[in-house]
Amino acid sequence: MNYWLLKTEPNAFSLDDLKEAGVEPWDGIRNYQARNIMRDEMSVGDKVFIYHSRIQPVGIVGEGRVASESYTDPTQFDPSEKYHDAKSDPANPRWSLVDIEYVATYPQVLLLTDLKKMPELDGMVLTRKGSRLSIQPVTEQQWNFIQTLVAGS
């Protein structure tokens, strides 16, 4: 069992959208590090925090789980798609994705500004300055600690 954090811009796709969809292909990831995590490291059943970026309040808003093995992201081959990648070879696709299933909406947003103040989360990728990775690892300790913040309030 591994733990991850997925960033999303609620303008484009929010936790509520995921709740409504139930399961959603996490497409449009065009960063090699993030792709490698989905393609090589994620397994069905892994737990993920859903994080809203850009729009206030910025923070962790809920939880999902990995619902499929990785497969080719079809949007890379569709010229009408925002995430079309003309340089991706269909015989050797560049970009992969996994399906993400909705699990829960937390009763309150766990604000980035608060998370940054917590010594237990020192070294978390999310709280690192300049970290832009949209799919990032969360340790079991970090996951469990953040769960206590949800349960305790």
Added chain:
DNA sequence: GCCAACGTTGGC
């Protein structure tokens, strides 16, 4: 909307 930090591209 600004801009620092980061990732990618492409000329050499």
Added chain:
DNA sequence: GCCAACGTTGGC
């Protein structure tokens, strides 16, 4: 294979 220029991310 270096690195400047460019584009993007994302907190503020």
